[in-house]
Amino acid sequence: xxxxxxxxxxxxxxxxxxxxxxxxxxxxxxxxxxxxxxxxxxxxxxxxxxxxxxxxxxxxxxxxxxxxxxxxxxxxxxxxxxxxxxxxxxxxxxxxxxxxxxxxxxxxxxxxxxxxxxxxxxxxxxxxxxxxxxxxxxxxxxxxxxxxxxxxxxxxxxxxxxxxxxxxxxxxxxxxxxxxxxxxxxxxxxxxxxxxxxxxxxxxxxxxxxxxxxxxxxxxxxxxxxxxxxxxxxxxxxxxxxxxxxxxxxxxxxxxxxxxxxxxxxxxxxxxxxxxxxxxxxxxxxxxxxxxxxxxxxxxxxxxxxxxxxxxxxxxxxxxxxxxxxxxxxxxxxxxxxxxxxxxxxxxxxxxxxxxxxxxxxxxxxxxxxxxxxxxxxxxxxxxxxxxxxxxxxxxxxxxxxxxxxxxxxxxxxxxxxxxxxxxxxxxxxxxx
Amino acid sequence: xxxxxxxxxxxxxxxxxxxxxxxxxxxxxxxxxxxxxxxxxxxxxxxxxxxxxxxxxxxxxxxxxxxxxxxxxxxxxxxxxxxxxxxxxxxxxxxxxxxxxxxxxxxxxxxxxxxxxxxxxxxxxxxxxxxxxxxxxxxxxxxxxxxxxxxxxxxxxxxxxxxxxxxxxxxxxxxxxxxxxxxxxxxxxxxxxxxxxxxxxxxxxxxxxxxxxxxxxxxxxxxxxxxxxxxxxxxxxxxxxxxxxxxxxxxxxxxxxxxxxxxxxxxxxxxxxxxxxxxxxxxxxxxxxxxxxxxxxxxxxxxxxxxxxxxxxxxxxxxxxxxxxxxxxxxxxxxxxxxxxxxxxxxxxxxxxxxxxxxxxxxxxxxxxxxxxxxxxxxxxxxxxxx
Numbered sequence: 001x002x003x004x005x006x007x008x009x010x011x012x013x014x015x016x017x018x019x020x021x022x023x024x025x026x027x028x029x030x031x032x033x034x035x036x037x038x039x040x041x042x043x044x045x046x047x048x049x050x051x052x053x054x055x056x057x058x059x060x061x062x063x064x065x066x067x068x069x070x071x072x073x074x075x076x077x078x079x080x081x082x083x084x085x086x087x088x089x090x091x092x093x094x095x096x097x098x099x100x101x102x103x104x105x106x107x108x109x110x111x112x113x114x115x116x117x118x119x120x121x122x123x124x125x126x127x128x129x130x131x132x133x134x135x136x137x138x139x140x141x142x143x144x145x146x147x148x149x150x151x152x153x154x155x156x157x158x159x160x161x162x163x164x165x166x167x168x169x170x171x172x173x174x175x176x177x178x179x180x181x182x183x184x185x186x187x188x189x190x191x192x193x194x195x196x197x198x199x200x201x202x203x204x205x206x207x208x209x210x211x212x213x214x215x216x217x218x219x220x221x222x223x224x225x226x227x228x229x230x231x232x233x234x235x236x237x238x239x240x241x242x243x244x245x246x247x248x249x250x251x252x253x254x255x256x257x258x259x260x261x262x263x264x265x266x267x268x269x270x271x272x273x274x275x276x277x278x279x280x281x282x283x284x285x286x287x288x289x290x291x292x293x294x295x296x297x298x299x300x301x302x303x304x305x306x307x308x309x310x311x312x313x314x315x316x317x318x319x320x321x322x323x324x325x326x327x328x329x330x331x332x333x334x335x336x337x338x339x340x341x342x343x344x345x346x347x348x349x350x351x352x353x354x355x356x357x358x359x360x361x362x363x364x365x366x367x368x369x370x371x372x373x374x375x376x377x378x379x380x381x382x383x384x385x386x387x388x389x390x391x392x393x394x395x396x397x398x399x400x401x402x403x404x405x406x407x408x409x410x411x412x413x414x415x416x417x418x419x420x421x422x423x424x425x426x427x428x429x430x431x432x433x
Numbered sequence: 434x435x436x437x438x439x440x441x442x443x444x445x446x447x448x449x450x451x452x453x454x455x456x457x458x459x460x461x462x463x464x465x466x467x468x469x470x471x472x473x474x475x476x477x478x479x480x481x482x483x484x485x486x487x488x489x490x491x492x493x494x495x496x497x498x499x500x501x502x503x504x505x506x507x508x509x510x511x512x513x514x515x516x517x518x519x520x521x522x523x524x525x526x527x528x529x530x531x532x533x534x535x536x537x538x539x540x541x542x543x544x545x546x547x548x549x550x551x552x553x554x555x556x557x558x559x560x561x562x563x564x565x566x567x568x569x570x571x572x573x574x575x576x577x578x579x580x581x582x583x584x585x586x587x588x589x590x591x592x593x594x595x596x597x598x599x600x601x602x603x604x605x606x607x608x609x610x611x612x613x614x615x616x617x618x619x620x621x622x623x624x625x626x627x628x629x630x631x632x633x634x635x636x637x638x639x640x641x642x643x644x645x646x647x648x649x650x651x652x653x654x655x656x657x658x659x660x661x662x663x664x665x666x667x668x669x670x671x672x673x674x675x676x677x678x679x680x681x682x683x684x685x686x687x688x689x690x691x692x693x694x695x696x697x698x699x700x701x702x703x704x705x706x707x708x709x710x711x712x713x714x715x716x717x718x719x720x721x722x723x724x725x726x727x728x729x730x731x732x733x734x735x736x737x738x739x740x741x742x743x744x745x746x747x748x749x750x751x752x753x754x755x756x757x758x759x760x761x762x763x764x765x766x767x768x769x770x771x772x773x774x775x776x777x778x779x780x781x782x783x784x785x786x787x788x789x790x791x792x793x794x795x796x797x798x799x800x801x802x803x804x805x806x807x808x809x810x811x812x813x814x815x816x817x818x819x820x
Contacts, residue, residue, distance in 0.1 A: 084777035086794070088510070088768045120739075122565070126540045129565065129739055130774035136741050137778055144741045148565040150575070151543065164575045168566055340560070341547025366510045369770065373515070374544035376506050377551060394508065 007265035007288070012248040016229055019244065021108055023234050027056055028110035036116040036181050039135060042310045044123025044149050044332035046173070048193040048237035048319070053181040057234050058112055060131065064095040066107035068284030068398030076102060077399055090127045091367040091399040093134065100138055114139055117180045119173070121147040124309075124337025125370040145176040149332040155343050157333045165329035190324045193237035197319035200231050203245035205314050210252050211302040212355050215272035217255035219262040221301035222291040225282060232310030237319075264295045273298030274419050277351045279305045279344075279378065280363040280371050283395040286403045290395075293409055297416045303351035305344065305371075308336040315347070337370045345381045352386040359419050361391040366402050389422055391415035437658040440651055441632050448638035449497050451521060455643045456489045457529045465591040469583075470527060471534040472518070472542050473679040474737055475708040476561055477724050480580055482603040482645060483595045484587040489530070490641030490705065493517045496683045496798040506548070512768040513796045514680040515545045522554050531590045532557035534583065538679060538737040539771050557586040565739040567729050576725045600720040606645045608712040613652035614640075615707070617659065622698050622756055625671070626664040628655070630697035631687050637703040638681075667694070670816045671758045674700040675749060675779065676765035676772040678735055680797050689802040690762060694813035698756040701735070708733055736771035745775060746782025753788055759816045762809065763792035789816055 030037050036055045040046065042062065050057045067073045076098025077091055083101070085094050099105070106112040118135055122128040136144055147168050150161040174185045207227055211220045218224070227248065235241035255261075261269035265288055276294075278301045283290050294301070311317070317334050320327040336344070352360055360382045364372050376392070383390045393411050396402035435443075447455050453468070460466045467486040471478075478488040494500065494517030502523045503516030521527055532555045535546035549558040562579055564572030584595055614637065621628055628636075636655055640648035674690070678701040690697060710731045714723040734740060734748040753761060761783055765772035776792065783790045791812045793805055 084780055086765075086773040086776065088794070089770050089773045093774065126538075126543070127770050127774065130736070130771060133740060133744075134774065134778065137744075137781075146565055146739060146741070148572070148575075150562055151537070151560055153546070153560040153562065160575075160578050164564075164571065164578075167571050171568070171571060172566065340550065341544060342550050344547075345551065364508055366508075369511060369540035369544070372508060373511055373541040374548050376508070377548050381551060 010248075010251055010263050012244060012251055013226055015244055015247060016226060019230060019235060019240060024106050024108040024110055024112075027058065027106065027112055030056055030113045037113050038117045038119050039115040040119040040121055041123070041125075041128050042232050043125060043335045043337055044121045044147075045232070045310065046119065046121055046147070046328055047234060048190055048197060048324070049169075049173070049177070049328065050119070051237055052186055052190045052193060053177045053183050055117070055177070055181050058115065059233055060096040060135070061092050062233055063099060063106060063112065064092040064398055065284045067095050067099055069287055070107060071285065072099070073285060073398035074400050090131075091397055093127060093131045095398045096131070097134060097138070115142050117176060118142055118144045119147070120144060121149065121332060123149040123332050124151075124335055127370070143176055143180060145173045147173050147332070149338060152333055152339050152343060155340055157330055161333065162326055162329045165332065166325045169325050169328065187324065191321040194319040194321040194324050194327065196239060196242050197237045198321070200236065200241045200245045201311070201313045201318050203242070203249045204228070204231055207245070207249055207252050208303070208307065208314060210256060211300075213256060214275070214356060215261055216275065216300050216302050217252055217260060217262065219264065219269075219301050220307060221278045221282065221304040222264070222287075222294070223262055224301070224304055224307040228307050228310060262300055264291060266292055266295050269295060269298060269300060271298050272300050274359065274416060275300055275302045275355065275357045276359050276361050277301070277303045277348060277355060277357045278361050278363060279348060279375065281306045281309070281365050281368060281397060282363060283365075283403050284398050285396075285400040286405065289405060290408070293412055297412070299416065302355040302357055305336050305348065308347075310335060312336055312339070312347070341374050341378065345378055345385070348378065348382055349385045352382065352388055357388060358423065359389045359391060359415070360386065361393070361415070364392060364394045366394065366396040367399065368397065389415070389418050434654050434657065437655065437663065440654055440658075441635055444635040444639035444651065447642050448635050449495065450642065451494060451498055451526050453489055453526070453529065453642055456487050459487055459644055460529060465593060467531040467587055467591050468529055469532045469534060469587065470530045470555075471561075471705075472536060472538075472545070473705060474536060474538055474735060475705040476534050476536055477580065477728070478645070479600060479603040479607050479713075479724060480584055480595065480721075481587065482606065483600040484584060485591055485593045486531075486587055487644055490638070491518055491521070491527070491533075492638065492641065492681050493797045494521060495681060496685070496800060500798070510768055511541060512680055512766050513798060514766070515541055517797065518545065519548065522549070522552070527554065530555050532559065532586055534559050534561045536737070537562045539769070542679075556590050559583060559586055563728070563738065569726065569729060573722070573725045573729055576728055577721045580721050580724060597718055597720050601715045601717065604713050604720055604723065605715040606649065608715060609649050610640070610645055610652065611707060611709065612712070613649060613656060616656050617652065618699065620656070620659050624659075624666075625669075625696035625698060626666050627659040627662065630691055630700070631684055634684070634687060634702055637706055640706060641703065668817065669694045669696045670760065670813045671696045671698045671756065672760050672762050673698060673749070673753050673756060673758050674702070674762045674764050676736075676763050676769070676776065677702050678704040678737070678772070679769060680766035682764060682795050683797060683799055685802050686764070686795055686799060686805060689806040690809045693806045693809035694817075695762065695809055698758050699752055704733070704735060708735070736775045744778075744782070746779050749779055750782055750786040750788065753783075753786075759789070759820060760812065761788055761790040762812070763790060765792070765794055767794045767796055789820065
């Protein structure tokens with residue numbers, strides 16, 4: 001086993017690190033570069049549109065999760081609670097506000113510039129709306145553009161809903177972007193970027209679906225959060241993203257060819273003992289420890305809902321250069337947390353079956369009702385429909401007070417024992433037949 | 434005319450009847466009648482009325498039902514309201530309901546709509562999305578489409594197509610309802626001892642579970658009663674309570690605030706009944722458009738709605754001034770993201786306006802009020818002594 005202090009990294013991870021370093025460097029020099037800065041959110045983001053105006057996007061929830069991983073979040077959350085935020089509310093919001101109160105220093109140690117535009121494309125999470133109202137007060141006078149994404153209430157996207165979104169884009173969002181950036185909307189440029197988006201999306205789907213192979217060459221949750229990084233954030237629509245996913249896909253193909261298991265910070269998983277589908281975001285404050293519990297047990301996450309929070313591409317959606325605004329509308333409405341509960345259950349059941357999972361596990365996050373409310377019902381449904389053992393653990397996104405290592409480990413060990421027993425029974429039954 | 438005490442007792446019974454007997458009775462009296470349940474906060478009840486329906490507010494179980502099954506559906510860090518709603522659904526309290534509306538207020542209520550879909554409760558279960566775009570040609574159009582979906586849902590149950598005439602009639606009835614409620618609040622502003630906050634609460638909450646025509650009769654009688662002197666004025670401070678627009682505080686909590694020396698002159702307990710300010714046009718050829726315009730331009734402030742351009746903090750301060758109140762009690766349900774995320778900014782606005790405030794959190798089944806009473810009492814004393 002490798003020295004635990006030195007995490008093993010794939011080449012694509014190093015490339016991604018360099019991409020992020022450049023992104024934050026650009027942000028820190030936005031003023032010098034004459035670039036305008038747009039704060040927005042990951043689910044239902046309009047990255048191509050922002051980039052088509054030569055503006056730089058900032059994703060507050062990414063800053064919050066980075067703060068969590070860098071062990072800064074506890075201090076930031078405490079500072080937000082000091083100014084009146086309740087212990088009960090979303091810790092992403094509190095962490096982000098705390099970070100701003102502490103000088104808005106980003107993950108690379110450079111200052112993140114204040115916004116020139118607050119783009120609230122609020123999708124699948126009601127708290128986003130409150131978050132932006134708070135940001136609007138923290139940055140008085142900064143223009144706010146609101147894009148309301150209708151929920152997939154009936155499990156479908158209707159023409160009326162798409163038209164509603166396109167009208168908002170044309171009459172509210174784009175005029176504000178033109179005003180802030182000083183540039184005219186360039187339909188052809190946006191369209192061109194979407195060609196890149198679709199290419200990267202094709203590659204991402206291939207990568208994630210490689211986990212259907214037994215044993216899986218990837219971990220689609222812990223490693224998956226790195227895989228989705230560029231496409232869910234500032235790089236969708238760029239050539240850089242296509243290059244990154246091309247490199248990552250090459251790596252995965254190589255692993256398949258060599259019959260290798262997933263790469264983890266502790267080393268490669270040599271023997272895949274359990275295949276799991278996971279619902280819910282990960283914990284960020286103890287990410288590596290959390291991952292290691294699975295590594296130690298030989299458990300590989302073959303599919304997860306969290307890697308669909310910024311776009312559900314494996315169900316077929318691609319950004320479409322022929323109708324860029326319509327496809328932004330469909331993209332926003334299609335993200336996982338904007339799907340109704342029956343749709344979510346259908347998708348998770350499909351994952352359990354298609355990825356040949358041994359079990360279904362929920363990591364329920366205290367901070368995130370968009371995911372958590374209804375999860376216990378989702379769990380029952382999956383148990384009944386897919387007939388696999390289900391497990392349930394609780395933690396938080398970035399509040400270390402809600403990550404109890406011993407409790408989680410205990411629960412997971414019991415869960416893995418159950419999976420082990422079930423495997424033995426299934427084998428015995430098979431032998432009898 | 435019934436005595437006020439009689440009316441209040443009847444309203445209390447109707448408001449907390451978790452079998453919803455009054456609505457069931459109304460439905461059974463005629464074919465093609467439907468019951469449509471809705472979660473807090475606001476739905477335009479006019480369209481349900483016009484479609485031969487009764488809209489019933491499902492405001493939770495409060496402290497009137499023990500939650501056993503509901504807790505198995507929710508983690509400890511999720512508010513209490515949906516547990517009670519699930520418990521009622523599983524205990525068949527809602528069996529007479531034909532459909533359910535889940536207004537876009539938070540992720541919990543939104544996902545509850547999916548839980549009702551999965552468990553196939555009612556003939557329809559609809560998440561009722563409000564536009565967060567307030568332009569008539571964009572958000573207004575979307576809102577009308579949302580109203581049409583609800584009308585279609587009801588049509589699929591009872592076959593009733595709503596005419597402009599019927600909808601205008603319903604709008605008129607709800608205009609009257611809101612006007613009478615506001616009259617009660619206006620009378621209470623100058624003479625709050627005539628009708629306590631708890632009594633007011635019973636009367637308003639009962640209105641969520643009975644035909645609007647009957648509620649209007651009750652409100653008219655209440656107005657007539659409280660125009661005359663009743664009770665004794667006390668040396669109390671006057672407050673506005675803010676933050677209880679969804680999960681409802683237990684009656685003991687409202688009582689404790691009053692007993693601690695605070696007249697509650699305004700609140701957001703039954704916000705849905707008071708959501709639209711003033712009358713909605715009731716002689717329009719396009720009443721859906723009239724309802725939409727009212728939502729866009731005549732809504733009060735609420736944590737469920739995007740407020741850039743018309744911040745809630747300023748509107749809360751205006752309300753306190755309008756009611757000539759001494760302070761604000763922020764009283765939000767635990768784990769209520771909308772209310773609790775708004776609180777720091779609302780407090781900041783109150784501070785800037787020099788309005789004293791306190792805050793506490795509750796569950797709908799909170800049973801201990803001693804601390805709240807002490808806190809509210811100290812708040813009252815400090816204002817009386819030092820303000």
